[in-house]
Each structure stands twice: as structure tokens, then as C-alpha cells.
Amino acid sequence: MLVVGSVAFDTIENANGSVQRVLGGAASYASICASYFASPAVVAVVGTDFTQQDRAPFVKRGVNLDGLEVRDGKTFHWGGSYDKDFNTAVTRFTDLNVFQNFNPVLNDIQKNARAVFLANIDPELQLSVLNQVKHPSLVACDTMNYWISSKKETLLKVVKRIDVFFLNEGEARQLTGEYNLIKAGRILLEQGVKYVVIKLGSNGAMLVSNKGLVQLPPFVLEHVHDTTGAGDTFGGGFTGYLASLEDWNNLTAIKRAMMIGNVMASFTIESFSVDRLANLSKQDVDQRLEEYVSMLKF
Amino acid sequence: MLVVGSVAFDTIENANGSVQRVLGGAASYASICASYFASPAVVAVVGTDFTQQDRAPFVKRGVNLDGLEVRDGKTFHWGGSYDKDFNTAVTRFTDLNVFQNFNPVLNDIQKNARAVFLANIDPELQLSVLNQVKHPSLVACDTMNYWISSKKETLLKVVKRIDVFFLNEGEARQLTGEYNLIKAGRILLEQGVKYVVIKLGSNGAMLVSNKGLVQLPPFVLEHVHDTTGAGDTFGGGFTGYLASLEDWNNLTAIKRAMMIGNVMASFTIESFSVDRLANLSKQDVDQRLEEYVSMLKF
Structure with missing residues (x-):
């Protein structure tokens, strides 16, 4: 399973404290999470300031880093702060650094990936990766408001070629111009997406699909x-789980993938960075999955 | 099961059309919904303009109307409109009419009610009813922002004497001063409520309890x-289901009550007034409950 996106440093301030230059980036969270279910390989770029210690969580989780390009310069660095209740994130700085010229070139093994997770990056890069992968049986994609504003046409080209699309409520509305989330989802289904997964934050997630x-x-x-x-x-766990299946294209599999996304996200939000996510035992994961299933049993 | 609250006329405008002077009121929706699970009796007041035809949905569902007082004057009439996506309701008029002097006096049968649902009315009236009921084994209560603003102290007296408290997100935050819903719920548990049920609108419901x-x-x-x-x-279905049980005070029963509240609310929002809610077959209800259970099965 390929995970294409950002590997970055985050500097974060919230009501529980603050951290500086900790491991972050969409591809980091997604690949480390996916490692509990599949064999993820990261395609990303970092600067020469990215140390062995920064690689440790990936190594520990067996994430393949052959596609982690190192370029002269600094690693992408995001700084932001949250209000008391995590309602609003305010970006304080976005130093793209080496990420600015990222141009993913896949090797032969990567070109034959069966599953691809296009984490939140420039849709031009998502398209470039899709053009290089030969016969993927599963392509999932995430995005953000910034790309919907600035590169909507390119993003819609990506959308035509993916199986699973992750968006949050605001993004779904922004991209489709439709407030109602089910209607927004149906508009995206018409573009060829098989499963539209709308992330609802503290309210879980909603699936809109023809199934x-x-x-x-x-x-x-x-x-x-x-x-x-x-x-x-959420996206990494969802896609990683599906990548582990012989046949992922059915509602039973998708529902389990949603459950896994929800449960794995609950670990991430218990610490800064991947501190909690990268250090789970199989028992930790299984126990929460069981608790989740049990909560929803009548 | 006693249901105390408003029986009213509603004049409503939304993107799907408009209706004038249709049956509404918290006690109407709650008792008609509860009738699918228990034997509800309404305690409310209407004016002389409330006709036999207006009573028909209650009669059809076997709701006891002995406690529906008729006073000289007009029935409570609410007018409101919704935006396209039901995000905001704007009240256009609130003609309290006979409801203004409502003072529920229970008869001997009503005083012996085992279950009581205090639908959204003045907490003074909720307290008055609680003082008349002798040995209820289940007391559930709803409220609204208006009472939290204007009669918070009285409402808190009610809260100390109830088992189940229904609030929406905004009300939970307004009443406790705590944004986080779980923390808000815990504050209310400290007041003696056993089960705090936070209604999340299109996102379902959350239970905060010591269980x-x-x-x-x-x-x-x-x-x-x-x-x-x-x-x-939601509140009427939840309470009605619990009222039908020998022992309602356990998490299994409460979870099923939440499911029933969610499923029954889905019928209400499929029409204006109680048009859909009052005309369900057992099969309609059972089928949706099955679909719901199935949606949450992994």
C-alpha cells in the first residue's frame, strides 16, 4: 500500500500544552496507522534536518521508507494553535521548505502497488502519482479546503479516478455547493467515486454510496x-484495512473500515504527534474495536 | 405513563412548503410516539377551538386524553420558519393563549403514574407535576434554552428529581457553562440525574452516565x-420504551431507548405535523429498528 503525502514537523499549542517540531504530516499519521493492518510504504520528501530519531516511529511500525526522498533544505514545518475545545485550528505558519518542489517519482515496486492512499497534498501531485501507478485495485484520496479553493478543476480530475473519497463536512459542501451532506455525496458519486466518506469530527463519519x-x-x-x-x-486506517482484504468492494468491508478509522483516530487524539498511535499493541487496538462493536450492539 | 407539556397548533414554512394551524406541541409528538410502546396519557390544555378532528391522531393511537383540559379561549399557536437545510428555526409568533394560565392538576389515577415525561414547558409546572405524582419509578425531562435563560434556578430544582434529562448541545452548554459535552453531562450527573441524553440533531444522540x-x-x-x-x-419514544420495561435502569435498556428515540424521530421528520408519526404500522417501526441494528452490525 502506497501512502503519498506530507511528512512534516508540527509546532502545536493547545489547552493541554505545546510541542515544538514534533513528527507530523498527513502521510506520517496515515502510514503509521495503516501499519496495523497492511504494509504501507511512504512516498514523501523531507529535508536534511530529518534525523534517524524522526524516522524511529516509522521504523518501529515497519513502514517502508524507500520512497522518503531527502533533499537539501529543511523539512516542511507547520505551526498552529487550537482553542480550548478544538473547534478551530489557527495556522500560525506554513513553511513548505523542501515540500515546495516535491515531485514524486515512483520506483518499479511502487508503480505496482495494489492500494494507494493519496493523502492531503496538491491534486497535481495526486494526479501525477495516479499516472505512475499501473493497476491499483484500490485508490483512496483525501483533500482540504485550500485545494478546493485553488485547484478545484485538477481535484475533480483526481476525483474521477478514485474509489474512496474522504472529506470533512465543510469540504464536501465547498466542493459541491450543496449543504445537505447526502446530496453532496451523491454529486461526488456521479463523478465516479464509489464510496464518499464524510468525516464528521467528534460525530464520527458518514458513508454515501450506491450500496x-x-x-x-x-x-x-x-x-x-x-x-x-x-x-x-482515519483515512490511513480505513485504507490500510481495505488493502488487507481480498475483496474490499462491499458494504461489509467499508463499514468495518469506517469503524477502524474511527477507533484508530481515537488513539491519535490522546497525545501530541504520533506518540500514542505509533506505540499500540495489537491488544490495545483489538480492545477498542471490541468496545466499539459492543457500544453498538443492542 | 404521563406526558405533561404543550398541545398546540403550528404554522410552519420551510423549503418543502407550508402548513397552517396543524397539530403540534411537545406533548403531542411525545405521547403519540410513546403510544407505540406504552400507554400514554396527556396532561395539557387546549382552547375551545381544538376540534374533534384535532384529537383524531391521539384517539387513533389510543392516547388517553382525560387530562386534556379545555379552557375558554384559543389553543397555543406557534409560527416559525426554517432555512433550506433546517439549520435555524426562526420563531415568527408565539401566541400562548390558554397555555398562559396552564396549571396542571392531576387526578388520582394520574397521581399514581409509574412513568412521567416532563416535556418542554415552564419548569415551575414541571415541579408542580412532580409534587403531585406519588411514586414514579421513572421521571424523564426535556427543556429549552428559553427556560435555561429565564428560570435556571427552578429548572435546577427539577433536575435534582429526575432520572433522565434530554438536552440538545446548545442547551447542555448553556446550562452548565461547559463546552465539552461529556463534561457538561458529568456536571448534570452530579445534580442527581442518572442518564443525561444529549440530542445531537442530525448526528444522533450521546449518553453521559455513570454506567x-x-x-x-x-x-x-x-x-x-x-x-x-x-x-x-425522541424523548417520547425513549421514555415510552423504558416505561414498558420491568427494569429500565440499566445500560442495555437505555441504549435501546436511544435507538428507539432516533428511529421514531426519523418518521416525524418525514412529514409536517404528526402526519407520518401517527400513522405507522408495527411493521413500519420494526423494519426501521431492524435496519438501524443492521447498519450498526459488523
């Missing part, structure tokens, strides 16, 4: 430490 | 006709 509509709650957590990376974790 | 935290999604509907009464239906 059915499903809404699932989150794994309920009493204490949230930091929500950075929750959506990337 | 566990649960979040359940809504029954997903493609087309919403009118959301008036959805919360009252």
Missing part, C-alpha cells in the same frame, strides 16, 4: 489531548 | 420534510 448510506459514531473519549492528524489517521 | 458513555448515530434519511417535533418524538 447504502451509513452513519457511524466516534469511539467516545473522555479526554482529548490533541486532534492534529485525526482525519489522516 | 457508561454511548454515542449513537441517527437513522439516516435521504429526504427530510420538516424537523419540527423531532426532539419531542
Whole structure:
């Protein structure tokens, strides 16, 4: 499974404290999460300031880093702060650094990937990756408001070629011009997406598909430490789980993938960075999945 | 099961059309919904303009109307409109009429009610009813922002004497001063409430209790006709189901009650007034409950 996106440093401030230059980036959260279900390989770029220690969480989780290009310069660095209740994230700086000239070139093994997760990056790059992968049986894609504003046409070209599309509520509305999330989802289905997964933050996620509509709650957590990376974790766990299946294209598999996305995101938000996500035992994961299933059993 | 609250006329305008002077009121939705699970009796007041035809939905559902007082004057009449996506309801008029001097006096049978649903009315009246009921084994209560602003102290006296408290997100935050819904719920548990049920609108409902935290999604509907009464239906179905049980005070029962509240509310929002809610077959209800259980099965 290929995960294309950003590997970055984050500097974050919220009501629970602050951290400087910790591991972040959509591809980091997504690949580390996917490692609990599949064998992910990252395609991303970092600067020469990205140390062995920064690689440790990937190494620990067996994430393949052959596609982690190192360029002269600094690693992408994002700084942001959250209000008390994680309602609004304010970006304080975005230093793209080496990420500015990122141009993913896949090797032969990567070109034969069966599953691809196009994490949140410039849709031009997502398209470039899609053009290089030969016969993927599963392509999932995430995006953000910035690309919907600035590169909508390119993003829509990507959308025509993917199986699973992750968006949050605001993004779904912005991209389709439709407030109602089911109607927004149906507009995207008409573009050829098989499964539109609308991430609802603390309310879980909703699936709009021609096979059915499903809404699932989150794994309920009493204490949230930091929500950075929750959506990337959701997408990585979702796609990683599907990548592990012989046949992922059915509602049973998709529902389990949604559950896994929700449950894995609950670990991410219990710490800054990937501190919690990268250090789970199989038992930790299984226990929460069981609790989730049990919460929804009548 | 006693249902105390308003029986009213509603004049509503939304994107799907408009209706004038149709049956509305919290006690109407709640009791008609409860009738699918228990034997509800309404305690409310109407004017002499409330006709036999207006009573028909109650009669059809076997709701006891012995406690429906008729006073000289007009029935409570609410007028409101919704924006295209039911995000905001704008009240256009509130003619309290005979409701202004409502003072519920229970008869001997009503005083012995085992279950009481205090639908959204003045907390002074809720307290007055509680003082008349002798040994209720289940007391559930709903409220609204207006009472939290104007009669918070009285409402808190009610809260100390109830088992189940229904609030929406905004009300939970307004009443407790705490944004985080779980923390808000815990503050209310400290007041003696056993189960705090936070209604999340199109995102279902969350339970905060000392027996566990649960979040359940809504029954997903493609087309919403009118959301008036959805919360009252939720509370009525929830309480009616619990009232039908020998032992309602356990998490299994409460979860099923939440499911029933969600599913029954989905019928209410498929039409104006109680047009859909009052005309369901057992099969209609059972089928949606099955679909809901199936949506949440992995």
C-alpha cells in the first residue's frame, strides 16, 4: 500500500500544552496507522534536518521508507494553535521548505502497488502519482479546503479516478455547493467515486454510496489531548484495512473500515504527534474495536 | 405513563412548503410516539377551538386524553420558519393563549403514574407535576434554552428529581457553562440525574452516565420534510420504551431507548405535523429498528 503525502514537523499549542517540531504530516499519521493492518510504504520528501530519531516511529511500525526522498533544505514545518475545545485550528505558519518542489517519482515496486492512499497534498501531485501507478485495485484520496479553493478543476480530475473519497463536512459542501451532506455525496458519486466518506469530527463519519448510506459514531473519549492528524489517521486506517482484504468492494468491508478509522483516530487524539498511535499493541487496538462493536450492539 | 407539556397548533414554512394551524406541541409528538410502546396519557390544555378532528391522531393511537383540559379561549399557536437545510428555526409568533394560565392538576389515577415525561414547558409546572405524582419509578425531562435563560434556578430544582434529562448541545452548554459535552453531562450527573441524553440533531444522540458513555448515530434519511417535533418524538419514544420495561435502569435498556428515540424521530421528520408519526404500522417501526441494528452490525 502506497501512502503519498506530507511528512512534516508540527509546532502545536493547545489547552493541554505545546510541542515544538514534533513528527507530523498527513502521510506520517496515515502510514503509521495503516501499519496495523497492511504494509504501507511512504512516498514523501523531507529535508536534511530529518534525523534517524524522526524516522524511529516509522521504523518501529515497519513502514517502508524507500520512497522518503531527502533533499537539501529543511523539512516542511507547520505551526498552529487550537482553542480550548478544538473547534478551530489557527495556522500560525506554513513553511513548505523542501515540500515546495516535491515531485514524486515512483520506483518499479511502487508503480505496482495494489492500494494507494493519496493523502492531503496538491491534486497535481495526486494526479501525477495516479499516472505512475499501473493497476491499483484500490485508490483512496483525501483533500482540504485550500485545494478546493485553488485547484478545484485538477481535484475533480483526481476525483474521477478514485474509489474512496474522504472529506470533512465543510469540504464536501465547498466542493459541491450543496449543504445537505447526502446530496453532496451523491454529486461526488456521479463523478465516479464509489464510496464518499464524510468525516464528521467528534460525530464520527458518514458513508454515501450506491450500496447504502451509513452513519457511524466516534469511539467516545473522555479526554482529548490533541486532534492534529485525526482525519489522516482515519483515512490511513480505513485504507490500510481495505488493502488487507481480498475483496474490499462491499458494504461489509467499508463499514468495518469506517469503524477502524474511527477507533484508530481515537488513539491519535490522546497525545501530541504520533506518540500514542505509533506505540499500540495489537491488544490495545483489538480492545477498542471490541468496545466499539459492543457500544453498538443492542 | 404521563406526558405533561404543550398541545398546540403550528404554522410552519420551510423549503418543502407550508402548513397552517396543524397539530403540534411537545406533548403531542411525545405521547403519540410513546403510544407505540406504552400507554400514554396527556396532561395539557387546549382552547375551545381544538376540534374533534384535532384529537383524531391521539384517539387513533389510543392516547388517553382525560387530562386534556379545555379552557375558554384559543389553543397555543406557534409560527416559525426554517432555512433550506433546517439549520435555524426562526420563531415568527408565539401566541400562548390558554397555555398562559396552564396549571396542571392531576387526578388520582394520574397521581399514581409509574412513568412521567416532563416535556418542554415552564419548569415551575414541571415541579408542580412532580409534587403531585406519588411514586414514579421513572421521571424523564426535556427543556429549552428559553427556560435555561429565564428560570435556571427552578429548572435546577427539577433536575435534582429526575432520572433522565434530554438536552440538545446548545442547551447542555448553556446550562452548565461547559463546552465539552461529556463534561457538561458529568456536571448534570452530579445534580442527581442518572442518564443525561444529549440530542445531537442530525448526528444522533450521546449518553453521559455513570454506567457508561454511548454515542449513537441517527437513522439516516435521504429526504427530510420538516424537523419540527423531532426532539419531542425522541424523548417520547425513549421514555415510552423504558416505561414498558420491568427494569429500565440499566445500560442495555437505555441504549435501546436511544435507538428507539432516533428511529421514531426519523418518521416525524418525514412529514409536517404528526402526519407520518401517527400513522405507522408495527411493521413500519420494526423494519426501521431492524435496519438501524443492521447498519450498526459488523
